[in-house]
Amino acid sequence: MKAHGRPTDYSPDFDEKFYKAMAEGLTMEAACGLVGTTKANAYEWLKVHPSFSDAVSRGRSAQQLWWENTGRAGIVGKLPRFSAAGWIFVMKNLFKWQDNSMVEVLSDPRNSEVVQTQLEVLKQKFDKLLVLERERQQADDDYDAERGNKNQS
Known part of the structure; x- marks a missing residue:
C-alpha cells in the first residue's frame, strides 16, 4: 500500500542541527523553527528515523545539562540579572521538576540516613x-524578683 499525503522534508543533517540546538538549551519544538519544519513532522521523524530519534534523545540530555549549568552559574552569582524564579519555572516545565513535600522526603527509604542525621x-x-530559653526565663524571673524587692523598700 502506498503512503498517502505529502512526504516530509527530512534530511539526515537535521540530526546534528537538532542536537546542537537542544544542547544550547532550546526545545525540540524551537529547533523545528530553526530548520523550517513543524512539530508534527519532527514527531513523525522520531518514529521513522532512528538516527533522528537518537539525536533528539541525546539532545534532551544535553538540553538539561545546559539548563542545569546555567542555573548553577546563576545561583553562585556568575550571571548578572539571573532570575532564579524564571529558571525554576523552566526546570519545572521542561524537565518536570517539582517541589517535594516533607512527607515525600521522609517516606523515601533512600533518604533514611540523611533524614536521621538531619533530625x-x-x-x-x-x-x-x-x-x-530557660536561661532567659531565669534572668527575667531574677530581674522581676529584684525589682519587687526594690519596690518594697
Missing part, C-alpha cells in the same frame, strides 16, 4: 534553644 542536628539545635 539529630535539629534535636541538638532545639536542645540549645531550650537551654537558652
Whole structure:
C-alpha cells in the first residue's frame, strides 16, 4: 500500500542541527523553527528515523545539562540579572521538576540516613534553644524578683 499525503522534508543533517540546538538549551519544538519544519513532522521523524530519534534523545540530555549549568552559574552569582524564579519555572516545565513535600522526603527509604542525621542536628539545635530559653526565663524571673524587692523598700 502506498503512503498517502505529502512526504516530509527530512534530511539526515537535521540530526546534528537538532542536537546542537537542544544542547544550547532550546526545545525540540524551537529547533523545528530553526530548520523550517513543524512539530508534527519532527514527531513523525522520531518514529521513522532512528538516527533522528537518537539525536533528539541525546539532545534532551544535553538540553538539561545546559539548563542545569546555567542555573548553577546563576545561583553562585556568575550571571548578572539571573532570575532564579524564571529558571525554576523552566526546570519545572521542561524537565518536570517539582517541589517535594516533607512527607515525600521522609517516606523515601533512600533518604533514611540523611533524614536521621538531619533530625539529630535539629534535636541538638532545639536542645540549645531550650537551654537558652530557660536561661532567659531565669534572668527575667531574677530581674522581676529584684525589682519587687526594690519596690518594697
